[in-house]
Amino acid sequence: MPRPITTIGFDADDTLWHNENLFEEHHRKYCELLSEYHDSDVIEQRLYETEMRNLELFGYGIKGFTLSCIETAISLTQGQIRSEEIRRIIDYCKQMLEHPVELLDGALETVEALAKEYRLFLITKGDLRDQERKIAASGIAHCFEHVVILSDKNVESYSRALRKENIAIEQFAMVGNSLKSDILPVLELGGQAFYIPYRITWKHEAVESESTNANRFFELDSIGKLPDILKKLDSHDL
Amino acid sequence: MPRPITTIGFDADDTLWHNENLFEEHHRKYCELLSEYHDSDVIEQRLYETEMRNLELFGYGIKGFTLSCIETAISLTQGQIRSEEIRRIIDYCKQMLEHPVELLDGALETVEALAKEYRLFLITKGDLRDQERKIAASGIAHCFEHVVILSDKNVESYSRALRKENIAIEQFAMVGNSLKSDILPVLELGGQAFYIPYRITWKHEAVESESTNANRFFELDSIGKLPDILKKLDSHDL
Known part of the structure; x- marks a missing residue:
């Protein structure tokens, strides 16, 4: 039986506040902008390819995503795109960066x-500046002992972060919406994990459902159910 | 007399490795690209204005800088810039992000x-991904107990970082090339500071030379002179 949980890590984007919905809206406007040149599915496919090719160099975040959008637009239109349209892609970027933080129901x-x-x-992972802005604007930063912003979330980066904060993995649980970034690395390290899917999952974060350790893995449909399940776990009622 | 120094913080860009020279080269290519539209000084002035207007939103780093370059190019050419030229601005961005890390003489x-x-x-400050890449590629990461990447360097962020690492300010010295980001905030907090100017100072980092506490402030012309001056300080020989 796992040792009792003393420390909980929360992912932020799409776990505590909405994020992927902004990208969804951006994709819609981007496809509309390029609609005289191509169909949505071609645009989406090419954009995703560009993003994946640039990921190592750009990392996660809105600014790198925007550069990939511009690059894709130029290539997809064979240079026919007008600079006014590129200017609008930069405007979308700024709108995302300025967007108010909207907490998920029950998160607070x-x-x-x-x-x-x-x-x-x-x-959390991604762009340092943008994540700091969202944390400050969220109104829930005071609940957290520390904020850790990683450039990527994997076994190695979790391991390093937990060691630095002196957290024993057997007493640690991670809560998040991405199997790939929040759940599987923590399970692999020996921690516990609460998976709360968001309405939309970015293709890059999607993984095939794997056999998970039922003893240490839990799936919930909303963050509001977390206190109850933790209580049950604590009293060995699960 | 200050207490003996036990802990030294090093800035990275232009203190341990060359960085501003890449931006200098980028500016040269950017002005050349736009030379059919405007003179260099007009281009530089407008780019700087765009950068400052976007700084709060984009933060420091190459990706935000590149978006500002594209935005400026569109506006300066009144939309006449060709998408192939914009594509080249993105290429410059990638070249900077991929550029090998070149340590300053004597840094290692x-x-x-x-x-x-x-x-x-x-x-250090700036883009999380890019700073991590450079630290990993520098070959000197093993000399540092911790790496701290801040979105900005000011009294508040130094204070928070030092508190988190349990460092007493009276025993702390900061080494860096920017009076604004490396030296003045640390002096204000009561620490000691070693200022080593780089060949180029980005306009945004330039400040008027201020009266500094001679007791806690030292200016050197190369990083190689640091061990000697620390030894002298330790033996009260200065």
Whole structure:
């Protein structure tokens, strides 16, 4: 039986606040902008290819994504795109970066309640500046002992972050919407994981459902159910 | 008299490795690209204005800088710029992001020598992904106890970082090429500071020389002189 959880790590984007919906809206406007040149599915496919090719160099985040959008637009239109249209892609980028942070239903109450009984960490990835802005604007930063912003989330980066914060993996649980970034690396390290899918999953984050350790893996349909399941786990009622 | 220094923070860009020279080269190519539309000084002035207007939103780093370059090029040419030229601006961006890390003369020997006697921290700002890449490629990451990447360097962010790492400010010295980002905030907090100017200073980092506390502030012309001056300070020989 796993040791009791003392420390909980929360992913941020699409776990505590909405994020993928902004990208969805951006994709819609981007496809509309290029609609005189190509169909949506061609545009989406080429954009994804560009993003994956640039990921190592650009990392995650809105600015790198925007550069990939511009690059794709030039290539897809064989240079026919007008600079005014490129200017609009930069405007979309700024609109995303300025967008107010919208917490998911139940996120505030859940995090505030859990902060009274657990050490909470915010563990997110992506653009440093943008993540800091969202954390400051979220109104829930005070619930977290530390905020950790990683350039990528994998076994190695979790391991390093937990070691640095002196967290024993057997007493650690991660909460997040991405099997690939939040759940599987933590399970592999020996921690516990609560998977709460978001309405949309970015293709790059999607993985085939794998056999998971039922003892240490839980899937919930909303963050509001977290306190209850933690209580049950604590009293060995699960 | 200040307490003896036990911990040294090093800035990275233009303190340990060359960086501003890449931007200098980028500016040269960018002005050349737009030379049929405007003179260099007009281009430089407008680019700087765009950068400053976008800084709060984009933060520091090559990707945000590139988006500002594209935005400026479209506006300066009143939309006349060809998409092939925009594509070249993105190529310059990638070349900068891929550029090998070139250590400053004496940086390796100095840091390796000091690591034997002091706790060393790397304290840098900017784009998380790009800074991590450069640190990994630098070959000197092993000399540092921790790497701290901040989105901005000011009194508040230094104070938070030092508190998190349990470093007493009276025993801390910062080494860097920017008075604004490396020296003045640390002096204000009560620490000691070693200022080593680089050949080029980005306009945004330039500040008027201020009266500094001679007791805690030192200017050197190369990083190689650091061990000597630290030794003299330690034996109260300065």
